[in-house]
Amino acid sequence: MEAAKGIASLGYKVILVEKRERLGGTPDASGYAALTPDMRNADEAIAEMAGAITNNPNVTLMFNTMVMDSSGSEGDFKVKVLQDGKESIIEAASVVVCTGFTHFDPGRETQKYGYYEHDDVITLVDAEKMLKAGNFVRPSNGEKPKQVCFIQCVGSRDRQIGNEYCSKVCCGISSKQAIEIRQHVPDCKVFIFYIDMRMYGYWENEIYWPAQEKYKVNYVKGIATEIVKKGDRLLVKGEDTTMRRPMEVLMDIVILAVGMEPSEGTKKVADMFGVKKNKYGFIETIGGALNTVSTSVPGVFAAGAATGPADLEDCVSSAGAAAMKAIASLRKSAVPA
Amino acid sequence: MEAAKGIASLGYKVILVEKRERLGGTPDASGYAALTPDMRNADEAIAEMAGAITNNPNVTLMFNTMVMDSSGSEGDFKVKVLQDGKESIIEAASVVVCTGFTHFDPGRETQKYGYYEHDDVITLVDAEKMLKAGNFVRPSNGEKPKQVCFIQCVGSRDRQIGNEYCSKVCCGISSKQAIEIRQHVPDCKVFIFYIDMRMYGYWENEIYWPAQEKYKVNYVKGIATEIVKKGDRLLVKGEDTTMRRPMEVLMDIVILAVGMEPSEGTKKVADMFGVKKNKYGFIETIGGALNTVSTSVPGVFAAGAATGPADLEDCVSSAGAAAMKAIASLRKSAVPA
Numbered sequence: 001m002e003a004a005k006g007i008a009s010l011g012y013k014v015i016l017v018e019k020r021e022r023l024g025g026t027p028d029a030s031g032y033a034a035l036t037p038d039m040r041n042a043d044e045a046i047a048e049m050a051g052a053i054t055n056n057p058n059v060t061l062m063f064n065t066m067v068m069d070s071s072g073s074e075g076d077f078k079v080k081v082l083q084d085g086k087e088s089i090i091e092a093a094s095v096v097v098c099t100g101f102t103h104f105d106p107g108r109e110t111q112k113y114g115y116y117e118h119d120d121v122i123t124l125v126d127a128e129k130m131l132k133a134g135n136f137v138r139p140s141n142g143e144k145p146k147q148v149c150f151i152q153c154v155g156s157r158d159r160q161i162g163n164e165y166c167s168k169v170c171c172g173i174s175s176k177q178a179i180e181i182r183q184h185v186p187d188c189k190v191f192i193f194y195i196d197m198r199m200y201g202y203w204e205n206e207i208y209w210p211a212q213e214k215y216k217v218n219y220v221k222g223i224a225t226e227i228v229k230k231g232d233r234l235l236v237k238g239e240d241t242t243m244r245r246p247m248e249v250l251m252d253i254v255i256l257a258v259g260m261e262p263s264e265g266t267k268k269v270a271d272m273f274g275v276k277k278n279k280y281g282f283i284e285t286i287g288g289a290l291n292t293v294s295t296s297v298p299g300v301f302a303a304g305a306a307t308g309p310a311d312l313e314d315c316v317s318s319a320g321a322a323a324m325k326a327i328a329s330l331r332k333s334a335v336p337a
Numbered sequence: 338m339e340a341a342k343g344i345a346s347l348g349y350k351v352i353l354v355e356k357r358e359r360l361g362g363t364p365d366a367s368g369y370a371a372l373t374p375d376m377r378n379a380d381e382a383i384a385e386m387a388g389a390i391t392n393n394p395n396v397t398l399m400f401n402t403m404v405m406d407s408s409g410s411e412g413d414f415k416v417k418v419l420q421d422g423k424e425s426i427i428e429a430a431s432v433v434v435c436t437g438f439t440h441f442d443p444g445r446e447t448q449k450y451g452y453y454e455h456d457d458v459i460t461l462v463d464a465e466k467m468l469k470a471g472n473f474v475r476p477s478n479g480e481k482p483k484q485v486c487f488i489q490c491v492g493s494r495d496r497q498i499g500n501e502y503c504s505k506v507c508c509g510i511s512s513k514q515a516i517e518i519r520q521h522v523p524d525c526k527v528f529i530f531y532i533d534m535r536m537y538g539y540w541e542n543e544i545y546w547p548a549q550e551k552y553k554v555n556y557v558k559g560i561a562t563e564i565v566k567k568g569d570r571l572l573v574k575g576e577d578t579t580m581r582r583p584m585e586v587l588m589d590i591v592i593l594a595v596g597m598e599p600s601e602g603t604k605k606v607a608d609m610f611g612v613k614k615n616k617y618g619f620i621e622t623i624g625g626a627l628n629t630v631s632t633s634v635p636g637v638f639a640a641g642a643a644t645g646p647a648d649l650e651d652c653v654s655s656a657g658a659a660a661m662k663a664i665a666s667l668r669k670s671a672v673p674a
Contacts, residue, residue, distance in 0.1 A: 002627075006658075009665035010347065038625040045627060157541055164542040196533040201646045204494055205501040221558075288375040289649035290339075290382055293657070309538045312626035317651065320630070320658025321343075328346035 001049040002316045003096045003303055006323025008058035012330065015060045015090055016053065017067055017081055019265065023050040026100055030125045033132035035312060036169065036176045037206040042132075070095075070272050074299025075333025093330035094299045095273065096322045097283060099265035101305035104155025104163070104258040113151065113256055114227045120234055120251075121227055123154075123258045124170065127177050136184045138252050140232070145252035148181055149191040149236060150174040151224045156259030156309075157195065163280065167259030168309040171198040174257045175211045182215040190215075191249070193222045193238065222247055227254055259309070266306045273300050282308045293322040299329050338386040339653045340433045340640055343660025345395035349667065352397045352427055353390065354404055354418055356602065360387040363437055367462050370469035372649060373506065373513045374543040379469075407432075407609050411636025412670025430667035431636045432610065433659045434620060436602035438642035441492025441500070441595040450488065450593055451564050457571055457588075458564055460491075460595045461507065464514050473521045475589050477569070482589035485518055486528040486573060487511040488561045493596030493646075494532065500617065504596030505646040508535040511594045512548045519552040528555045528586070530575065559584055564591055596646070603643045610637050619645045630659040636666050 001023060007014040020029065024046040027035075032042035053059045062083055069080040079090040103125050106115040115121050119140040130136045138145050152174060156167040171194065178190045197219060199208040211217040224238035224247075233250045240247040262281040270277050276296035278284045283302040286294050293301045303322040304315035338360060344351040357366065361383040364372075369379035390396045399420055406417040416427040440462055443452040452458050456477040467473045475482050489511060493504040508531065515527045534556060536545040548554040561575035561584075570587045577584040599618040607614050613633035615621045620639040623631050630638045640659040641652035 006661045006665070009668070010661065011668060035626055040625050040627075045625075049627065164546065165539050166537045166541045168537045196535060198533060198535045198537055200503045200505045200535055200537055202502050204503045209501065288377050288382075289372055290377075290386065290653050292650050292654045313629050314651075314654065316627050317629045317654035317658045320661045321654045321656070324343045324347065324657045324661040328343070331346070331348055 001053055002319035003098055003323045003326075004059055005049070005052045005056075006320050007096075007326060008053065008056050010323065010327050011058070012327055013058050013060070015062060015092065017062050017065050017079075017090070019064070019066055021063050023053075023061070026102075030103070031129045031132050033128050034176065034180070036172045037203050039176065039180075067269055067272060073297075074329055077299065093333060094301065094326040096293075096319075096326050097266070097269050097273070097275070097295075097300065097302040097306050098304050098319065098322075099269050099306045100263050101260040101266070101309070102263040104167075104261050106154050106256045106258055108155075108161070112226055113154065113224070113254070115256060118227065118229060118234060118254075121254045121256065123256045124173055124177065125258070127181075127253075127255045131177060131180050131184065134184070136181055143252075144185050145188050147189045147191075147249075147251050148253045148255065149193060149224075149249070149251050150178065150255045150257055151236075152192065152194040152257045154256040154258050155261065163259065163261065165259075165280065165309060166198065168198070168314075169311045170257040170259055172203050172207055172311070174255070175199070175207045175217065177255070178217040179207070179211050179215045182217065188252075189218065191218045191220055191251075193220050193224050193236075195221070195223065220247075260305060262306070270306075273297055275300055275302070278308070280308070282306065292318050293325055299333070301325050301329075338390055339656035340435055340660045340663070341396055342386070342389045342393075343657050344433075344663060345390065345393050347660065347664050348395070349664055350395050350397070352399060352429065354399050354402050354416075354427070356401070356403055358400050360390075360398070362435075363439075367440070368466045368469050370465050371513065371517070373509045374540050376513065376517075404606055404609060410634075411666055414636065430670060431638065431663040433630075433656075433663050434603070434606050434610070434612070434632075434637065434639040434643050435641050435656065435659075436606050436643045437600050438597040438603070438646070439600040441504075441598050443491050443593045443595055445492075445498070449563055450491065450561070450591070452593060455564065455566060455571060455591075458591045458593065460593045461510055461514065462595070464518075464590075464592045468514060468517045468521065471521070473518055480589075481522050482525050484526045484528075484586075484588050485590045485592065486530060486561075486586070486588050487515065487592045487594055488573075489529065489531040489594045491593040491595050492598065500596060500598065502596075502617065502646060503535065505535070505651075506648045507594040507596055509540050509544055509648070511592070512536070512544045512554065514592070515554040516544070516548050516552045519554065525589075526555065527552075528557055528588075530557050530559045530561050530573075532558070532560065557584075597642055599643070607643075610634055612637055612639070615645070617645075619643065629655050630662055636670070638662050638666075 004014045004016045065083040072078045077092045222240040226237040238247045267281045276284045301322040303318040341351045341353045402420040409415045414429045559577040563574045565572050575584045604618050613621045638659040640655040
């Protein structure tokens, strides 16, 4: 949405191809309640961004549309799309890929946390939906929890599953949700088991300190290794690395802070355009730290979490940069006849 | 440089006002050796960026030039500048502020680390200069060090001095330098004393794991509270929070991982344009997480570390986004007569 708005604001035509029936991507599809770090209402923020490209004379929105194939090159791409069972060709001078991420499936490969066994083991996404509905309860019995914990780095910083990277946002989102749980259920104790608390930049004072001090969230440097049922509660086993002792704590809800993986769309579209992916399947940008949006194929740019873990600021900044570069590419390739 | 290149690539004229006699900003002025995380030669990277806007028909470079004052508004700014003792007025539709940061002065307010007392207590900037010169030695006697440590979060995450924020890049830069020290002085032991190791995104596998595993850098979760002279070496006192014991270790060089503060230029230029600053003196962007470059004054945008701690990717992305928005602003305000 930000890239399309940017291109339109430069006076150029843009076609936004969306596989869903509406705008909003993962924040909409996964039912985000409030954005991190400013806790702005997600629906409101999405509506504002969508509004800027709806009924915009420079923007054509194509919903329920899949990208099927691509040919051509910088200045002259021919992109085959499928909409309502009908194929058509979009001609475009340049392409911006904004296919985002998918949340790590905590049942994949390792199942030590029992996500698919225990009703009260949930993910950040599940928690966000309950917070959005204003009804944060134990899925197993509908009761308000007395004790809740977050387990960080599920699917991130994990070599066994091949995701060595840090997903950047989970520490912030967990802390934001911890604050919200304390607001919704004031007598519920909230713990966050972390390896490193990665509150970079302003998140330190925007989220971390309020969570610690105002909302009395308990941060424990510790590693959870197993979750088992004990009576109708959950026993989290692990090691408290600060107190240097084995840890066994009873919880009513355990929230797994699942990280980011490339979406199916990211991998498929990258392959269609012949764009190089990194070993995780995210789109690889060229030029090291000094070029965040150019891909291995001239005229094809990528923005947001299509290139790897990204927070909202990363996404809007890279989308703006990609809009600029897409138009610069178009202008460069538009050699007068 | 990235913002100017972006504006020029969109076919618009841009004037780059630089107070120094040449391009490159802090990386050039502070003598950076290699960029983080990809360890690309900084001079080479700066030369490439400078090359793109040198002899570019759309770019006018003004060196040794100070911004003195500004009047007008979006679409019609009149910016008074001083060059070679001569004042002139630049007319511009929009303005991008890229005035960056300054390194925290470890002698300011608290002097517990003895930066100005002990020759062998240095900063990341001092270390970078020695690494660039290929001569990493003890400043006190010119000898190669046998044991070196980094102390993280100097001037960051520190309420006593009023900098609650995390400076984002110091963990990465320290780890990069730790690798370089191990390359330059293979028999030197290198320790990093940290609170949280903030290696977000790909830095985890790009810097952190190589530092740990290939280069055997010792990461110690600990807090250094005091540095005193012992014989001709430095005694670092503190607490090892992982081992839960008081810590007293002898070092030949102590490197303070100084954080970011707003540059004088950022504060002055913000005031000249009437742009709102946050409580730290960085430029405040509006729109929360969804707008990284717009300021409180329409037509004035900010990019890079002028708005707060930023890594290279943040800087180039926000510069690209600012270029796009500066031109969108110009187009919007350029109402046909």
